[in-house]
Amino acid sequence: MNQVTLKIGELAKLAQVSQDTLRFYEKHGLLKPHLRSDAGYRLYSEADVQRVSFILSAKRVGFTLNEIAELLALEVTKDEKSCEDVKRFVDAKVVTVEQRIRDMRRIKKSLQALSEACCGGAEPATQCTILEALNTEGPGVLPHSGAR
Amino acid sequence: MNQVTLKIGELAKLAQVSQDTLRFYEKHGLLKPHLRSDAGYRLYSEADVQRVSFILSAKRVGFTLNEIAELLALEVTKDEKSCEDVKRFVDAKVVTVEQRIRDMRRIKKSLQALSEACCGGAEPATQCTILEALNTEGPGVLPHSGAR
DNA sequence: ATTGACTTTAGACTTAACTCTAAGGTTTAT
DNA sequence: ATAAACCTTAGAGTTAAGTCTAAAGTCAAT
Structure with a gap:
C-alpha cells in the first residue's frame, strides 16, 4: 500500500510519453491526476499509472482516444x-x-x-x-x- | 484469366472506401491503376484490387501508409x-x-x-x-x- | 539569494489521412 | 441532343493526436 506519487516528468519517463501527451490526455478526459500539490503540480498515483498503461496498449491495438475514453468511463x-x-x-x-x-x-x-x-x-x-x-x-x- | 478492369467508382464500392481515398493512395504512391482509358479514366486490374485489400488490412492492424508503402515497394x-x-x-x-x-x-x-x-x-x-x-x-x- | 531543473497555462503549430469543393470533360440512356 | 451519372484536376478544409512556444511560478542546491 505504498502511496506512489509521481510528478508529471516522472510519469512521462516511466510511460515513455511526453509530458505534453499526459496533459493532452487530461484535457480530453482520459487521465486525471488524483491530486495536485499546493503549487498546483500534478501528482499521479499508482492507479493513474495503470490508467496510462491501459490507454497506451489500447492505442497500440488501434482504438482511438475517444473509444478508450468510453471504455474508461x-x-x-x-x-x-x-x-x-x-x-x-x-x-x-x-x-x-x-x-x-x-x-x-x-x-x-x-x-x-x-x-x-x-x-x-x-x-x-x-x-x-x-x-x-x-x-x-x-x-x-x-x-x-x-x-x- | 479474365481481365477485370474497374473504374474508380466500382473499385471504391468493392473495397468500401471513397474514390477520394483511392486517388489519395495513388498520390502517395501506394496504388496506381495499371492503365488509363482514352479519356483519362483510371482502370484498375485484379492485381490493383489485391493491392487495395492489402493496404486496408495493413492499415487496420496499425501500419501507417508510409510503412505500407515501404512494404509494397x-x-x-x-x-x-x-x-x-x-x-x-x-x-x-x-x-x-x-x-x-x-x-x-x-x-x-x-x-x-x-x-x-x-x-x-x-x-x-x-x-x-x-x-x-x-x-x-x-x-x-x-x-x-x-x-x- | 540566485541558478538550474522542474512545473504551470494558454494558445499556436504540425502531421497523417482523409474529405470536400469547384470547374470542367465523358458516357449512357432517352 | 440533352440530362444524369460518371470521371478528371487542383486545391482548400477537417479531424485526431499530438508537439511546441512563451511567459511565468516553484523547488533544491550552492
Missing part, C-alpha cells in the same frame, strides 16, 4: 441495467478486437511468406514482391457485400 | 543482397506484429474480465470499472527501462 453501478449496457458495449469491442487479431495473423503470414518464399531457397526468386507472396497464400479479404 | 530482385535486406526489414515488421497481437490479447482479456467479473454473478458488483477488472488480472505493461 464504463462503470457497472449497482443498478442491473447498467450491467446489461456495459456488457453489450464491451462484447462489441471484443468482436472488433478478434477481427483485428485475424487481420494481424493474415499480415504476419504475408510477411513470412515474402521472407520465406522469396529468399528461402538456394537461389533467390528472380522477382518477388509481397503481393506475389500473398497471391500464393490465401485470397485477399475485401468486404463481400451485395455490390456486384 | 519491397522487391526481391535477382541480386542476393536485396534478399538479405528484405528479410531483415520484413522480419522486424513480423516482430512488431507479434507484439501487437500480444497487446490485442491483453486488451481482449481486460474486456472479458470487465464483462464477466462485474456482471457475471447473480448480484452485479457494486462498483466495477475496467481498471478494477484489470487489476485483478495481470499487471500493466509499461516499458521497464533503467529509469528510476
Whole structure:
C-alpha cells in the first residue's frame, strides 16, 4: 500500500510519453491526476499509472482516444441495467478486437511468406514482391457485400 | 484469366472506401491503376484490387501508409543482397506484429474480465470499472527501462 | 539569494489521412 | 441532343493526436 506519487516528468519517463501527451490526455478526459500539490503540480498515483498503461496498449491495438475514453468511463453501478449496457458495449469491442487479431495473423503470414518464399531457397526468386507472396497464400479479404 | 478492369467508382464500392481515398493512395504512391482509358479514366486490374485489400488490412492492424508503402515497394530482385535486406526489414515488421497481437490479447482479456467479473454473478458488483477488472488480472505493461 | 531543473497555462503549430469543393470533360440512356 | 451519372484536376478544409512556444511560478542546491 505504498502511496506512489509521481510528478508529471516522472510519469512521462516511466510511460515513455511526453509530458505534453499526459496533459493532452487530461484535457480530453482520459487521465486525471488524483491530486495536485499546493503549487498546483500534478501528482499521479499508482492507479493513474495503470490508467496510462491501459490507454497506451489500447492505442497500440488501434482504438482511438475517444473509444478508450468510453471504455474508461464504463462503470457497472449497482443498478442491473447498467450491467446489461456495459456488457453489450464491451462484447462489441471484443468482436472488433478478434477481427483485428485475424487481420494481424493474415499480415504476419504475408510477411513470412515474402521472407520465406522469396529468399528461402538456394537461389533467390528472380522477382518477388509481397503481393506475389500473398497471391500464393490465401485470397485477399475485401468486404463481400451485395455490390456486384 | 479474365481481365477485370474497374473504374474508380466500382473499385471504391468493392473495397468500401471513397474514390477520394483511392486517388489519395495513388498520390502517395501506394496504388496506381495499371492503365488509363482514352479519356483519362483510371482502370484498375485484379492485381490493383489485391493491392487495395492489402493496404486496408495493413492499415487496420496499425501500419501507417508510409510503412505500407515501404512494404509494397519491397522487391526481391535477382541480386542476393536485396534478399538479405528484405528479410531483415520484413522480419522486424513480423516482430512488431507479434507484439501487437500480444497487446490485442491483453486488451481482449481486460474486456472479458470487465464483462464477466462485474456482471457475471447473480448480484452485479457494486462498483466495477475496467481498471478494477484489470487489476485483478495481470499487471500493466509499461516499458521497464533503467529509469528510476 | 540566485541558478538550474522542474512545473504551470494558454494558445499556436504540425502531421497523417482523409474529405470536400469547384470547374470542367465523358458516357449512357432517352 | 440533352440530362444524369460518371470521371478528371487542383486545391482548400477537417479531424485526431499530438508537439511546441512563451511567459511565468516553484523547488533544491550552492
